[in-house]
Amino acid sequence: MARTVTAQRKAINTAVAWVIGILIFFPILWTILTSFKTEAQAIADPPVWFFFDWTLENYRVVQERSNYSRFLWNSIIIAGGSTALGMLVAIPAAWSMAFVPSNQTKNILLWMLSTKMLPAVGVLYPIYLIFIQLGLLDSRFGLTIVIMLINLPIMVWMLYTYFKEIPGEILEAARMDGAGLREEILFVLTPMAIPGIASTVLLNIILAWNEAFWTLNLTAARAAPLTAFIASYSSPEGLFYAKLSAASTMAIAPILILGWFSQKQLVRGLTFGAVK
Amino acid sequence: MELRKTFASATALALVMASGAHAQSLTIATVNNGDMIRMQGLSGEFTEATGIELEWVILEENVLRQRVTQDIATSGGQFDIMTIGMYEAPIWAERGWLVSLDGLPGEYDIDDILPAMRAGLSFEGSLYAAPFYGESSMVMYRTDLMEAAGLEMPEEPTWDDIAAAAAAMTDRDAGINGICMRGRAGWGENMAFITTVANSFGARWFDENWTAQLDSPEWLEAVTFYNDLIQNYGPSGAANNGFNENLTLFQQGRCGMWLDATVAASFVTNPDDSTVADSVGFALAPNRDGMDKRANWLWAWALAIPAGTQQEAAAMEFINWATSKDYLELVAEREGWANVPPGSRTSLYENPEYAEVPFADMTLRSINAADPNNPTVDPVPYVGIQFVAIPEWSGIGTLAGQEFSDMVAGRQTPEQALARAQALVTDEMEAAGY
Numbered sequence: 001m002a003r004t005v006t007a008q009r010k011a012i013n014t015a016v017a018w019v020i021g022i023l024i025f026f027p028i029l030w031t032i033l034t035s036f037k038t039e040a041q042a043i044a045d046p047p048v049w050f051f052f053d054w055t056l057e058n059y060r061v062v063q064e065r066s067n068y069s070r071f072l073w074n075s076i077i078i079a080g081g082s083t084a085l086g087m088l089v090a091i092p093a094a095w096s097m098a099f100v101p102s103n104q105t106k107n108i109l110l111w112m113l114s115t116k117m118l119p120a121v122g123v124l125y126p127i128y129l130i131f132i133q134l135g136l137l138d139s140r141f142g143l144t145i146v147i148m149l150i151n152l153p154i155m156v157w158m159l160y161t162y163f164k165e166i167p168g169e170i171l172e173a174a175r176m177d178g179a180g181l182r183e184e185i186l187f188v189l190t191p192m193a194i195p196g197i198a199s200t201v202l203l204n205i206i207l208a209w210n211e212a213f214w215t216l217n218l219t220a221a222r223a224a225p226l227t228a229f230i231a232s233y234s235s236p237e238g239l240f241y242a243k244l245s246a247a248s249t250m251a252i253a254p255i256l257i258l259g260w261f262s263q264k265q266l267v268r269g270l271t272f273g274a275v276k
Numbered sequence: 277m278e279l280r281k282t283f284a285s286a287t288a289l290a291l292v293m294a295s296g297a298h299a300q301s302l303t304i305a306t307v308n309n310g311d312m313i314r315m316q317g318l319s320g321e322f323t324e325a326t327g328i329e330l331e332w333v334i335l336e337e338n339v340l341r342q343r344v345t346q347d348i349a350t351s352g353g354q355f356d357i358m359t360i361g362m363y364e365a366p367i368w369a370e371r372g373w374l375v376s377l378d379g380l381p382g383e384y385d386i387d388d389i390l391p392a393m394r395a396g397l398s399f400e401g402s403l404y405a406a407p408f409y410g411e412s413s414m415v416m417y418r419t420d421l422m423e424a425a426g427l428e429m430p431e432e433p434t435w436d437d438i439a440a441a442a443a444a445m446t447d448r449d450a451g452i453n454g455i456c457m458r459g460r461a462g463w464g465e466n467m468a469f470i471t472t473v474a475n476s477f478g479a480r481w482f483d484e485n486w487t488a489q490l491d492s493p494e495w496l497e498a499v500t501f502y503n504d505l506i507q508n509y510g511p512s513g514a515a516n517n518g519f520n521e522n523l524t525l526f527q528q529g530r531c532g533m534w535l536d537a538t539v540a541a542s543f544v545t546n547p548d549d550s551t552v553a554d555s556v557g558f559a560l561a562p563n564r565d566g567m568d569k570r571a572n573w574l575w576a577w578a579l580a581i582p583a584g585t586q587q588e589a590a591a592m593e594f595i596n597w598a599t600s601k602d603y604l605e606l607v608a609e610r611e612g613w614a615n616v617p618p619g620s621r622t623s624l625y626e627n628p629e630y631a632e633v634p635f636a637d638m639t640l641r642s643i644n645a646a647d648p649n650n651p652t653v654d655p656v657p658y659v660g661i662q663f664v665a666i667p668e669w670s671g672i673g674t675l676a677g678q679e680f681s682d683m684v685a686g687r688q689t690p691e692q693a694l695a696r697a698q699a700l701v702t703d704e705m706e707a708a709g710y
Contacts, residue, residue, distance in 0.1 A: 038548075039549055040527075040548065040551075043527065044528070065313065065316070065317070125346075129350060137352055137353075216339060217343065220303055220305070220331075220333045220355065221333050222331070224333070228335075231335055231336050232334035232335065233308055234308060234336040235308040235309055235520070236309065236336075236520075237309045237537065238308070238309055238310045238520070239520055239523055239527075239543070239549065240308065
């Protein structure tokens, strides 16, 4: 039953939503503003807001000092590659759990989730030593695999939730019409689950893009993605807040744009099945 | 079918791109300090002269320390040259993790390295890390505020002089704090500073039997003095202030004095960034009236070669270039003498052109006043001034640092902080088998 919403209540809701939205966005806005200031303006007290001589100097310096395109390329490969590989594993896994569950399915799902409960640093040394043995340190391939494995539980869980919403009868009907397992997954299930798959893909790209623990620990020069690019502008002795802000803005811009254009898809996917 | 193709091609693409070719080059791990950035900028000259390509891995200080330790302890072989500090150099050299720099050529003139720096970066008489720049700590103060208060800062102040100046310059209504000091927890943050204060009050971390001494009256006196200064004349929120926060405050004109690294002198006198650039004076770190130990530390950012690198000769060649006399001249020629990395070579301080830099003399005197082999009034079993050169120090320093930071935040008294720090340090040292 729908509740009647008074105009006053609506106005309050809108105001609260705006305040929360601005609070969440403020750090990003401040970073972007700071990236156009000089170092002296960046630490000015009281802070300068919008009325200063906007400068592109920081971007020029960052471009000059760092090979941005290489970091960006590494980020794209690692985020894209780990998501693609992960989906390849997660879709069949989620399918089997959703449509042909065994009495252990619940336990397997919980066990997968439990791997996210261990702090990452707990397995840093084993993984580091394995990487040395396999010669995978500072390689995009190694990092792609690790990030894929880290995000896999989330992918399987999300897809499992979406697949559960799809009536099994439709798949049965497809089978009656002679569809094999492959056709059933590819032509019947996947198209119906596209919103869910899309939001899983997007969320995982974002998670992989922002992953900073493994990307900093397992890379040096060759495979370092944008997280390492940002980290390289932090200084123990010296104030480089404006340059750090410019580097941060350059690192988050691609993912921010992707998120902006796909926000409808993201919201639809994340609320998929939320309303019964 | 489309979807399968997409997945297959995405996977293939990821795999192909992940296995790129590896170029022959030196990988150098360093921090984002101004002098290192300058070195990176000038390193094209090195590549041009030698044909050796350089890959730079620039990391945040704590991440660098963790990455480098992890790599060296597991023989990961990720780096050919590492930027390390005076704390790591002797410990790592003892474990055989570093290549001795005895192989540097004669024209490098190893005897030209400032004796204090050379002593701190050597193990059993051999140099294991070449100082890129060195620092001590000193007093930086506002000459205009001192004048307005009718005071004059001696070149060799005592703690009483500092306390009197802090009281006179503090003007909370105008937003001016008499003194800014480190308060943020960390063995390289507040503990570096507090340890030097303790040294100057005659305290020490351990006696000759490695028994923790934080329950001594000297420690109580030192910590109480530090806490009173920072509470009465320090900025609000001082418990969160490290080097960069205090640098910001000083450049904004919010500090009458700032006691910190000598390397800050070039920042606070740079008119592009500092609003007080033309009214900064320098003085030696203070001592206690009648005691000869001053509260100044000694630190160097140094270049070292991890044992097991495949490119030892090339790495040696780079270190020879980056820490040579010629490099100092190259920087002077391109960017002026004030931007030359300080505190590494005697010849730099004998250069009449460098002597004109306003902070050159006080930096050298500060460095020379520091003796890492005799850091305290009473004898101690360790070397290091603002740290104790044992592997356990980073742990105990950070634990104790938290207690003192809590004290600055007003959550406990100096007595409580010292009692808890003493208990923590004693536990850790017992667990480590001392």
